[in-house]
Amino acid sequence: MNFVVEENRCITPNSKDKSIFYTTFSLPKESDEILEYQPGDWLTIQPQNSPQMVSALLAELDLTGNESIELRRSGLVTVQQALENHLELTQLNPAILNKLQRQLGLGDWADRQAMMDYANGRDILDLLALYPQLKAQGVEFLNWLSPLSPRYYSIASAPIASASNKQQTVSILYKAVKYQNLGRQRFGVASNYLQDTQPGQILQGGLKPNPTFKLPEKASTPIVMIGAGTGLAPFIGFMQHRAIQQAAGQDLGGALLFFGETYQQTNCLFCDEFRNWQKQGLVETFYAFSRDQADKVYVSNRLLEQGDRLWDLLNNQAEFYICGSQAKLAESVKDALMRIFQQQGAMSEEQAQNYWRCLKQEKRLQMDVY
Template structure:
């Protein structure tokens, strides 16, 4: 009866919304016995994990860096003393030096890359490991500057929980500020006492908002958003609509056109 209730009444709240793994269900209902072939027929196929490369081939021609969050959390429902570990992230974190893993580049390429025209300003917005492609962007810009190329301005808005724990690549990013590869950086901390802020909140503040509008609208720049698609990315795109409306445009139409023109680009995940 309890299993039937979970499958019918409680499915959305206790399975779908918390992404309850099938193995947790069978651990809870250990008395359930099914043939292996039946188990395999209902088990989801493991999907490839797609990671943004967080290094520039101009700076690291023979290696590709990844920025990965290692998933380890209490089991979702039945046994808080058990730890759920992310399958691929933990596998990668335990690989020893000189061992191999199988991978492949995304076959159809991506629009999520630096503009071909160095005179196009860029606005990079991300949280957590969403910083990955922007580290690669900044490395590439750093090399271009070193080679004497002139670059448009670049703005980074980054969100993390606490500057003492997860402000990724902070020292390296500051080096790019010093070199000019990065023009300005704004950081939003979501777990600092009395100052909880997300990237969409930081964008709304006048100093950041005015610079974004100047680069994006007045100078026809490009916006790149990377990270959590369910929360952060939705909040950011709504903030951009609000800003466009504040400056006298139809926010919905303005962002629809920017997406169509590939001036507002997303690399997000659920």
């Protein structure tokens, strides 16, 4: 599916620690497809590797790019095309280490976990630095590499909102992945490709339904949205949807948003919009700005402060949503909610675990974590 970039804007222009972008797409005018999605679904983007990454690989392998290569999924292409569009260069798939160990006897990783640990934060240039003998394989070396995967993004808009503007659109919120490792600056392939896109540019991607991150069937059911960083994305879609429901005179249940970022002044994502939604009685916001004071404050702290309120909401059949980082946010939010279950519901740890599982099974606790 082709998407046209309508707007691409950095929403944290003054941030010291990260660049977060909000990008909106439409379908090409000649397209006979429709933008069919619901808040909570995903958009996928098929990225292209940066010219810098492609040039670095060509130089390391002493290739011009005009050579040909037959790729399993894409057929016969030039090496330039393979590196630009078809092969994963910014990530080192642990499966490559496994194949090199088994087939060439390179490396002595004890198990898959050791390979995963090694691969994390490394890319294909690191692999060539580790085993310079692989460079002599030239074009053949590319056969070890994995196909370039599409990246998933939580949709940050509602179709009703975009339909009311006449043109169908879909938006995403993403962080430009940029980090220093082993003395080299690294850039995530998709987020940096997206960051550089211009209005009118055509990108390849798709829409993927996410049946386990959906607003309640009844608009009157209360909701609790918990997110940090780009984890705010689906909640923008949820709020746009509920604003339309409110305008249509529907009876809406309460909505709470718990959101965490680094600094209030520069990283309060969609703050004006949420302030307006709060004024309209659509949501109540609880913010945690982690770096605005000496001690870290996270959404988990804000949840604990509202323990009795959250417990009441759970008893009123509220639905809970968690979105953001798997490793950081999801763990600490689970811990906070488990403490609330134990304190407010007089549960043992085991009972709280069972209650957590039960909420998940009943889809009253839905997670979009990555």
